[in-house]
Structure formats: C-alpha cells, structure tokens
Amino acid sequence: MALLLRATTWGLCPWRGYSSKGAQGALSKGFVEALKAVVGPSSVSTAAVIREQHGRDESVHRCQPPDAVVWPQNVYQVCRLAALCYCQGVPIIPFGTGTGLEGGVCAVQGGVCINLTHMDRILELNLEDFSVVVEPGVTRKALNTHLRDSGLWFPVDPGADASLCGMAATGASGTNAVRYGTMRDNVLNLEVVLPNGQLLHTAGPGRHFRIQEECSWLQPHGALCGLRGDTGPHHSHHPAPAPCEATVAATCAFPSVQAAVDSTVHILQAAVPVARIEFLDDVTMDACNRHSKLNCSVAPTLFLEFHGSKQALAEQLQRAEEITRHNGASHFSWAKEPEERSRLWAARHNVWYAVLALRPGCKGYSTDVCVPISRLPEILVQTKEDLKASGLTGAIVGHVGDGNFHCILVVDPEDPEELHRVEAFAQHLGRRALALHGTCTGEHGIGLGKRQLLQEEVGAVGVETMRQLKAMLDPRGLMNPGKVL
CATH class of the missing domain: 3.30.465.10 (Uridine Diphospho-n-acetylenolpyruvylglucosamine Reductase; domain 3)
Incomplete structure (x- = not known):
C-alpha cells in the first residue's frame, strides 16, 4: 500500500496540558500550541461554534463539544497527535462526517476531536x-x-x-x-x-488477501x-465487486406489514439472488412521496433490485413477482433505466430527512435492531402495533434482507415526557429483538443509548471481556471515552 509506515512513538511530554473538570476538561495554552506545532496553526480551532459542530451527530443526544478540533493531513500527524494526547491524558474523539446516530462523536469527557476530512485521498x-x-x-x-x-x-x-x-x-x-x-x-x-x-x-x-488462515484466528x-x-x-x-451485466429495480405495495415481510422471507428462502430488498411502511412511503416527489402507493412497500445477466435476471424477476403476488402485492413497478433506479434509491437514502420533515423543527431518534430472518415478520408486525399505540410520530424502514430494520421517531427535544416515551419505546424494541435471539443494534453501534441493552445481550462476562480488551488496547481510557463501556 502507499502508506506503509513504521510503528513509531513520539515522546512529547513537556506539559501538563489537561485537567478534567467534570464532564468537560480544559486545554492549556501550551498544549494548544503543541497541537498547532504538529498540524499548523490554521488546522487547530478552539472556537465555540466549531467545537459545537463537532460535539453532535445526527442523533437526538445533546451536544457535548470537545475542547479543540484538529485537522491532520497525514497519518504521521495523527500518530504525533495521539502520542501528545496520550502523554498528557487528553481524550481523543475521531470525526468523519458526523452522520452517526448514537452520539459517537459527543465528547463526554472533553478532549481533542481529530477531524479526518482532510485525509481524503x-x-x-x-x-x-x-x-x-x-x-x-x-x-x-x-x-x-x-x-x-x-x-x-x-x-x-x-x-x-x-x-x-x-x-x-x-x-x-x-x-x-x-x-x-x-x-x-x-x-x-x-x-x-x-x-x-x-x-x-x-x-x-x-x-490485502481475502481469506484468513485458521492459525491466525487471533488477528486483531x-x-x-x-x-x-x-x-x-x-x-x-x-x-470492489465487478459490475453486473444488467440491473433492474422494482417496487411493490402490499395490503399489510405481514404480507410485505412474508414476501421478503419467502424470496430469501427460495434463494432468489436479490441484491437489495428494503422495507418501507406506509408512513415512510407517504413521507417519501412528499419529500422526493414520488407517486407510490401509501402502503407497506418493498424496494427490490436484481443484478446479473439478462437471462438470469428474467428468471429472478419472474420468481420474485410470483412470490410477491402470492402474498397480495399490487402496483408492481419495474425500473430498468438508470435514471429511474437512481430516483428510486435516492428517495430511499433520503428517508431520514423525509421523515424528519413530518415535524419541522424536531429531532430524529433512530433505532436499529436485527433478528433472524424467520422472526422478522413477527417483530415487524408487533413493532408497527406498538408504534401506533405509543402516539409517537414514527416510521419503519429496514434492510430486511439481513433482518435489520429501523424505527425513525420524530421527537421534540424540549419535551421531556415525549423524550421519555421515545426512550421507553426504543428500550422495549431492543429487548424484544433480544427475546427473538437477535441484537439490539444492527449497524449504528452502542454509543450513548444502548449500554444497558448491551449488558443484557452479551451478559456480564461478555461486557467484562470487552472491557479487558479495551483496557489492553487503551490502558489510559483516552480513545473516545464514555461510550459503550
């Protein structure tokens, strides 16, 4: 690879630059100058507005800003920044684009945020x-x-x-x-x-080999x-997988959540090699129609995509359509042209913002549980009923092909009672997933909101093992502290 760097430690320990003051620390002027010496004065900021931008992600968790933000240009600078912070006991929080949904960038103990956007080659x-x-x-x-x-x-x-x-x-x-x-x-x-x-x-x-040898199972x-x-x-x-000869997308509406998710399970059980299969409930479809100017039925819907040769695609499409129609699908619509497919998947990718638009000025809270495919119809139907009973504004959308789905709840962050109901709903959903032999997080991570659920999922021994591994890699507890463990 182009950056094969030797393992080096920079022993920069000239200051006592950090003192913890509750949840927020304070960096000395000398320590800030040391940061500037590594990356240059223009690549360090302690301005309040910059720190606040880096103390929140897309989640409902409150902003907890770092004490400084730095923009390294290369891995050498990252190493020097890490060594400097390590010597002074200063927490480090990596920052990518801030699109996380579990408060992963919140600086709960202050420290230095390392923004990696300038390392984009x-x-x-x-x-x-x-x-x-x-x-x-x-x-x-x-x-x-x-x-x-x-x-x-x-x-x-x-x-x-x-x-x-x-x-x-x-x-x-x-x-x-x-x-x-x-x-x-x-x-x-x-x-x-x-x-x-x-x-x-x-x-x-x-x-960059693909297969790990059996003898190296302890690889990090x-x-x-x-x-x-x-x-x-x-x-x-x-x-990067090689492209397929042809691509076709489709949408189909269903009379119920049960019918849509049953179709998902049956398509997978029939070994139809579907490339994408996404579930959107009626609330999500209504939001997408408004936000992305679609004209789809306001009903539980599957978005599907198939990749392969033209002959293989014909067989896949026929089998998928048979299965969905058997489960009561209607309005089956094919999107074969690139522009049509792009418009369809752009709407799916903008679901978060489409649902937020249902209550302007409010924040989104997104769950992400995952269960075995066979339990997916059960949990989705139950979750839809719970969502209706809760009185909350929310939508369900998911990568149901691997058993993963999200509830996007729109909440007024200034309403403590509504926030409590949202948190109670999310905790109940997480426990339901665990009861069905699933996980409380499909892809968002644990972050600030699911530490108790993690304990219930893997048990005290599992959490303690994680804690020991963390301590071995990060003995001073400086890397993104206050999350998960």
Missing part, C-alpha cells in the same frame, strides 16, 4: 485484485465516483454519505448487505493509530472493525 487501485487503498476521510460516494470508469464499485451503502473510517468504526450495513455483505466483509486491512501513537496493520503491512483485524473509533482512526483496504 484514494491512494492505490488494484483492478486485478478488486481492491483499493484509501485514507480515512474518503466518503463512499467519492470512492464510487473515482471507481466509475474502472468497471468496479464499492457496495456498502448505509444511505448517508458517510466516511469510510466511520463506516468501518460502526461495522456499517446498508441496502446491498443482503448480497455483498457489511463493512466487516469488505475491509481487508486496517492501518490503526493506537492511543500511544503507534501504528498497527491489522492484517500485516501492505497485505476482525475485532477492530466495528469499534466506533475506540482504538483510533483507520485506513482501509476495500474490495
């Missing part, structure tokens, strides 16, 4: 191996724009134009996960900056993909 593309080396600030859309003329693409698609480091940190899923896997399946190597400034290559420097690669930045910013290798 695509370093190396290997067409023969279907792999690419990128810096952490590259976004998924920027990568696919770069790949457009190569005949390759990067399939992990969580909706938001997130940074690849953020997607690696949360183990992102998305609309293509049913066929192409999640972020964990598509990352071949990570170059991780550890808290003391050392570099770790999780699969070995410069390596799998463990570090999905840690929400708790162990530092990442550089990633990503495989």
Whole structure:
C-alpha cells in the first residue's frame, strides 16, 4: 500500500496540558500550541461554534463539544497527535462526517476531536485484485465516483454519505448487505493509530488477501472493525465487486406489514439472488412521496433490485413477482433505466430527512435492531402495533434482507415526557429483538443509548471481556471515552 509506515512513538511530554473538570476538561495554552506545532496553526480551532459542530451527530443526544478540533493531513500527524494526547491524558474523539446516530462523536469527557476530512485521498487501485487503498476521510460516494470508469464499485451503502473510517468504526450495513455483505466483509486491512501513537496493520503491512488462515484466528483485524473509533482512526483496504451485466429495480405495495415481510422471507428462502430488498411502511412511503416527489402507493412497500445477466435476471424477476403476488402485492413497478433506479434509491437514502420533515423543527431518534430472518415478520408486525399505540410520530424502514430494520421517531427535544416515551419505546424494541435471539443494534453501534441493552445481550462476562480488551488496547481510557463501556 502507499502508506506503509513504521510503528513509531513520539515522546512529547513537556506539559501538563489537561485537567478534567467534570464532564468537560480544559486545554492549556501550551498544549494548544503543541497541537498547532504538529498540524499548523490554521488546522487547530478552539472556537465555540466549531467545537459545537463537532460535539453532535445526527442523533437526538445533546451536544457535548470537545475542547479543540484538529485537522491532520497525514497519518504521521495523527500518530504525533495521539502520542501528545496520550502523554498528557487528553481524550481523543475521531470525526468523519458526523452522520452517526448514537452520539459517537459527543465528547463526554472533553478532549481533542481529530477531524479526518482532510485525509481524503484514494491512494492505490488494484483492478486485478478488486481492491483499493484509501485514507480515512474518503466518503463512499467519492470512492464510487473515482471507481466509475474502472468497471468496479464499492457496495456498502448505509444511505448517508458517510466516511469510510466511520463506516468501518460502526461495522456499517446498508441496502446491498443482503448480497455483498457489511463493512466487516469488505475491509481487508486496517492501518490503526493506537492511543500511544503507534501504528498497527491489522492484517500485516501492505497485505490485502481475502481469506484468513485458521492459525491466525487471533488477528486483531476482525475485532477492530466495528469499534466506533475506540482504538483510533483507520485506513482501509476495500474490495470492489465487478459490475453486473444488467440491473433492474422494482417496487411493490402490499395490503399489510405481514404480507410485505412474508414476501421478503419467502424470496430469501427460495434463494432468489436479490441484491437489495428494503422495507418501507406506509408512513415512510407517504413521507417519501412528499419529500422526493414520488407517486407510490401509501402502503407497506418493498424496494427490490436484481443484478446479473439478462437471462438470469428474467428468471429472478419472474420468481420474485410470483412470490410477491402470492402474498397480495399490487402496483408492481419495474425500473430498468438508470435514471429511474437512481430516483428510486435516492428517495430511499433520503428517508431520514423525509421523515424528519413530518415535524419541522424536531429531532430524529433512530433505532436499529436485527433478528433472524424467520422472526422478522413477527417483530415487524408487533413493532408497527406498538408504534401506533405509543402516539409517537414514527416510521419503519429496514434492510430486511439481513433482518435489520429501523424505527425513525420524530421527537421534540424540549419535551421531556415525549423524550421519555421515545426512550421507553426504543428500550422495549431492543429487548424484544433480544427475546427473538437477535441484537439490539444492527449497524449504528452502542454509543450513548444502548449500554444497558448491551449488558443484557452479551451478559456480564461478555461486557467484562470487552472491557479487558479495551483496557489492553487503551490502558489510559483516552480513545473516545464514555461510550459503550
């Protein structure tokens, strides 16, 4: 890879630059000057408005700003920043694009926010191996724009134009996960900056092989993909699957949630190689029609997409249509032209903003549970009933091909009673998923809101094991502290 750096620690310990004052610390002038010496004066800010921008994400969690924001230009600078903070006991919070939904960028103990958006180069593309080396600030859309003329693409698609480091940190899923896997399946190597400034290559420097040997099951690669930045910013290798000969998308409306989700299960059980299968309830469809100017039925709906040769597609489409019509589908509509498909999936990707538009001025709270496919109809029907009974404004949408779905709840953050009802609904949904042998988080991570559910999911021994692993990698507890554990 283009950035094969030796593991080096910079021993910068000339100041006592940080003192914790409750939840918010204070950086000394000398420490701020040390940050500027690493990245340059123009790449450090302590302005209140900048800090507030970096103390919140898209979630309902309140803003908790860092004490300073820095913009490194390369991995050498990240290492030096980490070493400097480590010596002074200053927390570090990585920042990608701020599209997270669990408060992952909130600086609950103050500290330094490392904004990685200036590290946005695509370093190396290997067409023969279907792999690419990128810096952490590259976004998924920027990568696919770069790949457009190569005949390759990067399939992990969580909706938001997130940074690849953020997607690696949360183990992102998305609309293509049913066929192409999640972020964990598509990352071949990570170059991780550890808290003391050392570099770790999780699969070995410069390596980008696909299959892990049995003898190397203790490799850190799998463990570090999905840690929400708790162990530092990442550089990633990503495989880009070859394009298919043809692509067709479709929408079909159903008389009930049960009918739509039954169709999902039956399509998967019939081994129809669907590339995307997304569920949108009636509230979501109404919001999409208004926000994205669609003209779809206001009913529980599936968005589907198929990839393959023209002959294979004909068979897939016929089988999928038979299954959905057997479950009462109507208004089955095919989108074969690129413009039609783009419009359809743009509407799906803008669901978050479409639902927020139902109550202007309010905030969104998004859940993300995942259950075995066989339990998906049960939990979705129950969740829809609970949502109606709660009196909350909310919609259901999901990557149902892998059992993952979201409730997007629109809440007035100044109304404590409504906030309490939203939190109670989310906790109940998480516990229902656990009771059905699922997980309380499909792709958003634990963050600030699901620590109790994590304890219930993996048990006290599981949490303690996680805590010990965290302490081994981050003995001073400086990497994005106050989250998860």
